[in-house]
Amino acid sequence: MPSGTRYWTVLDDGMDLVRPADHWLRHLRFGQHRAELTTKAYAGDVALHLSWCKRTSRDWRVAARDLGLFMVWLKYTPVQADGSVGTVVSGPGAVPVRGERRINRVLTGVRGLLAHAIRMDEVPPWVLGQIYELADTRDLLQEAHTEGAGLGYRLKARHRLQEPESQVDRTSDEAVVAMFRACRNARDRLIVLLLARVGLRRGQVAGLRREDCHLLMDSRALGCDVEGPHLHVVRRQNPNGAWSKSRRSWVMPVDFLVVQAFDQYAVERHERLGAGGSDLLLVNLFRPPLGSPVTPDAIGDLIEALARRADVDEHVAPHRMRHGFASNVADAEGTLDEIQNLLGQSQPTSAQPYLHPSPGRLRAAIERVPTPRELVDEVRR
Helix, strand or coil: CCCCCCCCCCECCCCCECHHHHHHHHHHHHHCCCCHHHHHHHHHHHHHHHHHHHHCCCCCCCHHHHHHHHHHHHHHCCECCCCCECCCCCCCCCCCCCCHHHHHHHHHHHHHHHHHHHHCCCCCHHHHHHHEEEEEHHHCCHHHCCCCCCCCEEEEECCCCCCCCCCCCCCCHHHHHHHHHHCCCHHHHHHHHHHHCCCCCHHHHHCCEHHHEECCCECHHHCCCCECCEEEECCCCCCCCCCCCCCCCEEEECCHHHHHHHHHHHHHHHHHHCCCCCCECCECCCCCCCCCECCHHHHHHHHHHHHHHCCCCCCCCHHHHHHHHHHHHHHCCCCHHHHHHHHCCCCHHHHHHHCCCCHHHHHHHHHCCCCCHHHHHHHHC
16 A cells, blocks of 8 residues: 555456455554454465455355355365366365365355455345354353343354364473574574563564663663553554554563573664664564564474474474463463453463463372372271
C-alpha cells in the first residue's frame, strides 16, 4: 500500500485481483489489524478453494454445499513446483498430501471469506447454513460459561476433521545452550536469548525497537517508572512485517544474561554501522542491505541453521523455545498468573498449553505425596 503497509491477496490467471477475496483480506489487515503473515496464510487457503471451483466448473458463491468434495480434493491433490495444482490422486492406498490439521485451516479461511461475502451481499444468505450450524452454549466446558449469563447461541463449523492430538513440546535447555554456543556473532546470541530466556514470539523479537529496550536499573531518565531492566513489547506496524500477536502492550523483565547480550550486540552494531541503520533493534550486519531490519522469517531460518550447526537431535523452532521459557518459569515455582503476564496473554488459562513440567518436577511431585503408614508396614513384611 502507499503507506508502506503490506498484505497478501489473490490474483486470477490473468494477474487481476479477485475482488471479493481482496476485499476480505484487506479487511483483515486494516479493519481487524491482523498480521501480514495472517493474510498470507488465508490468501493461500482461498486460492486453493477458488482453484478447485474453477477446475470443477462451480460458482464459488454457492460451492459451499459441496465442501465435502472439496475436502477430498484437498486431501489428495498436490501443488506442483510451479505453483499450479495437480490432478486428483484417488483410489485405495493413495497417499494423502495434506493432513487433517492443514485441511481444517484451509476450511477456516474459506468460511471466513464466505461469511464476509455474505455481509457484503455478494453471496446468498442461505450459504451461511451450509458452512455453520446453530449450536447453544450447553455443550461448552463449565469454565467457558460467563457468570450470570443464560442460554446463548453460537455458530459451529459444519465441516471439520478430527485432528490427531499433538502437543507442542518445549525446547530443552541443552538444545538452547548448544545453539547459543553455535552462534557466530553477538546479534544471533541475543536472538536466541530473546526467544528462549525472554519467551518472545519471533514477530515480537523482530519488532523490537531500540526505544523499547530499557536496560538500566533506574529508567526514570527515559521517562519510564518501571523498575529494573525490561523491554516494552508493543503491537505496531513495522517495515519488516514483524507483528506482535498480543493486542495489548506489556512490560517484560529481563535478567543479567540478556542485558549482557544487549551490551555486546550494541558494540557489534556500532562497529559495523556507527549510528546508522534502522530504528528497529535487530538489523542486517553481515549481508546487504546493511542496516535493514531482520524479518521474522529470517529469525526462523536462523534457528533452523543453528540447530543443524549445533547437531541438535530434537526438533527446534522459535515457538518451542517460547514453550521452554514458560515451562522453566513453572519449574521455578512461577504461578499461572505470573506466566500469563510474562507471555503477554489475556487470561491465565491461555498460558496452560505452554506448560511442560520437567521430569525432575514430576518426580518431586510424587515424592511430596504422603505414604500411609499401613502401606509402608505391609511392603516391609
